[in-house]
Amino acid sequence: ELLRDTLIRSVTATIIEAPTVRQHKLSNTEIAYQGFVLARVQLENGVVGVGEASTLGGPRWAEESVESIWAAITHYLAPALIGQPAMHFEANAVRMGKAATRNFSAKAAIESALFDGVGHSLGLPASALLGGAVRDRIGVIWALASGDPVQELEEAREKLRLRQHKEFKIKLGFNTPETDIKRLEQLRSGLGDDVKLIVDVNQAWSEAQCIRLFPALDELNVALIEQPVQASQREAMARIAARTRIPLLIDEAAFTKEELASVAAIGCGSVYSLKLVKSGGLLELKRAAGVAQSFGIELYGGCLLESSIGAAAHMAVFSTLPKLEWGSEHFGPRILVDDLVEEPLIFEEFEIRLPQGPGLGIALDEDRVRAMSRRK
Ligand code: MUC
Ligand code: MG
Structure with a gap:
């Protein structure tokens, strides 16, 4: 029953551009806004788990960019997970590993969303x-x-x-x-x-x-x-x-x-x-x-x-x-x-x-997310 309720129905990705309070400089890049990809995993029970992939000024700190993360999630990682039980974390990680090599940010965003979604479904914090x-x-x-x-x-x-x-x-x-x-x-x-x-x-x-x-x-x-x-x-x-x-x-x-x-x-x-x-x-x-x-x-x-x-x-x-x-x-x-x-x-x-509450213990501010979403 629980397994069926928490099957993965969809996985979606949204590119976010969030301004920073000041310029942040590194040896190899410099940012005035942060690039994130928000991963949302919807389960059969209607719960939506969220996770985030972070980048720093394009594919410079590491090879992933918001565009590559969005593409990896949308075209490769999401199809590998649809219909799988969300709480099979290890098996889902193996499936993602077969669908894409490296692409660590993209995979981590999805796994974060799985822990968030399952945590909300069970009423348990991800740490538990x-x-x-x-x-x-x-x-x-x-x-x-x-x-x-x-x-x-x-x-x-x-x-x-x-x-x-x-x-x-x-x-x-x-x-x-x-x-x-x-x-x-x-x-x-x-x-x-x-x-x-x-x-x-x-x-x-x-x-x-x-x-x-x-x-x-x-x-x-x-x-x-x-x-x-x-x-x-x-x-x-x-x-x-x-x-x-x-x-x-x-x-x-x-x-x-x-x-x-x-x-x-x-x-x-x-x-x-x-x-x-x-x-x-x-x-x-x-x-x-x-x-x-x-x-x-x-x-x-x-x-x-x-x-x-x-x-x-x-x-x-x-x-x-x-x-x-x-x-x-x-x-x-x-x-x-x-x-x-x-x-x-x-x-x-x-x-x-450590935030308290089920899953990751946070709730999206949908208005701000919408305001900072990149429009293609
Ligand atoms: C890094 O290289 O550690 C983390 C903090 C910061 O200022 O830059 C990042 C990346
Ligand atoms: Mg460092």
């Missing part, structure tokens, strides 16, 4: 379907990424004053290293010695630049260095990991858990950034956490500037991980001018809260 939450709030980092240290200091001070964020990730690599170091010095002296600062170079530096620049980062008491060299330069990353006193955070160098095992085995870093856009699903995200832990690698709850929908999907998984040493960076809902849900995730006392 993922093993059960061991925490209901997680420390949340804010990213400073305008490139203007005066603006960034002001922004950071405001976050501290509001008690929303007390740890900051500074995006580097879109300026010269000298400019980056000067900017970091200004931020460190403006924020004081006690504020935790991490940096994300987004693959911009060579091994030689890392060797030259890391001592300066050490001087400035940087706590973590994220993906300093090209993702494909694994041996170089392992060499600099071995010589630096600052732990390296593996981001673009490992999408799948198999890639993670390869980079972990040669010592590319000691912390891993968990993201749905890399793992391709909630269950795979949990398995990636297991692989990292089996190598003694610490966990960091990564993001790709998701709205409250994608953030809720990540929180459903993160809440179930026995260990999450570095907390999370799901500031995405706060960088959007308007979120896509009726009640955005709650940020208080420097933490982000």
Whole structure:
């Protein structure tokens, strides 16, 4: 009965363009609005589960774009799932794997929607379907990424004053290293010695630049260095990991858990950034956490500037991980001018809260979704 009620009737995709409160810069892209694809899965019982695929300024951070995600869902992933029981999560992931290789964002959006739909049908939060939450709030980092240290200091001070964020990730690599170091010095002296600062170079530096620049980062008491060299330069990353006193955070160098095992085995870093856009699903995200832990690698709850929908999907998984040493960076809902849900995730006392309620615990704001939908 329940299985029949929760058969998948339709899977649809909508491209959303959501303006951000300011320009957000990375070494390889720059955004003034976020590109999302909203996946909606309708079940036989009428319940509609929602999930979100996030991109960053086109197919630049990763190879997927809103257009490719829309096409993968509409033409390949949806047909593979119609008529299947929504609660057969593993079997549905296998079907998606056969229908399309990689395309992680697209698959993760659909799997998020399946957990949302099934959760609503059973009256259970997605976290309960993922093993059960061991925490209901997680420390949340804010990213400073305008490139203007005066603006960034002001922004950071405001976050501290509001008690929303007390740890900051500074995006580097879109300026010269000298400019980056000067900017970091200004931020460190403006924020004081006690504020935790991490940096994300987004693959911009060579091994030689890392060797030259890391001592300066050490001087400035940087706590973590994220993906300093090209993702494909694994041996170089392992060499600099071995010589630096600052732990390296593996981001673009490992999408799948198999890639993670390869980079972990040669010592590319000691912390891993968990993201749905890399793992391709909630269950795979949990398995990636297991692989990292089996190598003694610490966990960091990564993001790709998701709205409250994608953030809720990540929180459903993160809440179930026995260990999450570095907390999370799901500031995405706060960088959007308007979120896509009726009640955005709650940020208080420097933490982000796991939304309560069935499924992902969020409800679409249909008016805003309509207003921000791209018209082809
Ligand atoms: C990345 O590379 O980590 C996450 C936060 C942010 O500012 O950029 C993203 C992507
Ligand atoms: Mg990164």
